[in-house]
Amino acid sequence: GAVVSQHPSWVICKSGTSVKIECRSLDFQATTMFWYRQFPKQSLMLMATSNEGSKATYEQGVEKDKFLINHASLTLSTLTVTSAHPEDSSFYICSPKGYDNSPLHFGNGTRLTVT
Amino acid sequence: QKEVEQNSGPLSVPEGAIASLNCTYSDRGSQSFFWYRQYSGKSPELIMFIYSNGDKEDGRFTAQLNKASQYVSLLIRDSQPSDSATYLCAVIKAFTGGGNKLTFGTGTQLKVEL
Numbered sequence: 536g537a538v539v540s541q542h543p544s545w546v547i548c549k550s551g552t553s554v555k556i557e558c559r560s561l562d563f564q565a566t567t568m569f570w571y572r573q574f575p576k577q578s579l580m581l582m583a584t585s586n587e588g589s590k591a592t593y594e595q596g597v598e599k600d601k602f603l604i605n606h607a608s609l610t611l612s613t614l615t616v617t618s619a620h621p622e623d624s625s626f627y628i629c630s631p632k633g634y635d636n637s638p639l640h641f642g643n644g645t646r647l648t649v650t
Numbered sequence: 651q652k653e654v655e656q657n658s659g660p661l662s663v664p665e666g667a668i669a670s671l672n673c674t675y676s677d678r679g680s681q682s683f684f685w686y687r688q689y690s691g692k693s694p695e696l697i698m699f700i701y702s703n704g705d706k707e708d709g710r711f712t713a714q715l716n717k718a719s720q721y722v723s724l725l726i727r728d729s730q731p732s733d734s735a736t737y738l739c740a741v742i743k744a745f746t747g748g749g750n751k752l753t754f755g756t757g758t759q760l761k762v763e764l
């Protein structure tokens with residue numbers, strides 16, 4: 536299966552600070568990156584979709600100025616949670632997709648806790 | 651109506667039994683269907699995918715798709731305690747040009763008891 540590296544695996548930060556999450560596709564070129572968020576006992580919710588070299592498309596209710604997505608290369612995308620608040624505490628998961636239509640795989644996720 | 655619906659469970663089965671997990675979806679134009687397993691605190695991992703009506707078998711797992719009934723299921727034969735996890739059903743709707751977005755159900759918690 537596809538190799539996806541997501542870092543950090545967990546992070547604790549203070550309210551008001553920013554956190555950057557990296558997602559790398561190690562064995563294929565990720566033309567598209569999906570970013571998901573999962574709250575406890577809930578399913579994955581798509582936050583945004585980004586295509587390499589272009590602006591991300593955000594799902595309804597997701598603030599684009601708060602969740603900054605950069606997809607500058609075919610192997611790396613980042614999600615920055617700006618001015619984090621306790622309600623942003625969640626499990627963030629990336630899912631890169633290549634040129635083909637292979638089933639989507641996921642990074643190992645980042646557990647964010649905002650205190 | 652939710653786009654992808656699953657019974658949250660928990661579904662409890664004895665070790666060695668067949669576990670049957672069900673999922674319905676609302677968009678009749680949906681094209682691709684996936685089953686993911688998610689252990690607590692971990693990221694989902696792909697178990698199976700199915701595109702065509704009928705059954706698809708892979709080891710102890712069988713995915714069943716009935717597009718007319720908008721229903722997809724996952725059967726796990728010879729269930730093991732290590733199969734205890736939450737199983738997520740995911741659907742890709744008709745391609746809209748924005749990439750293949752997965753829509754997830756809320757998952758069914760499976761408990762395989764000794």
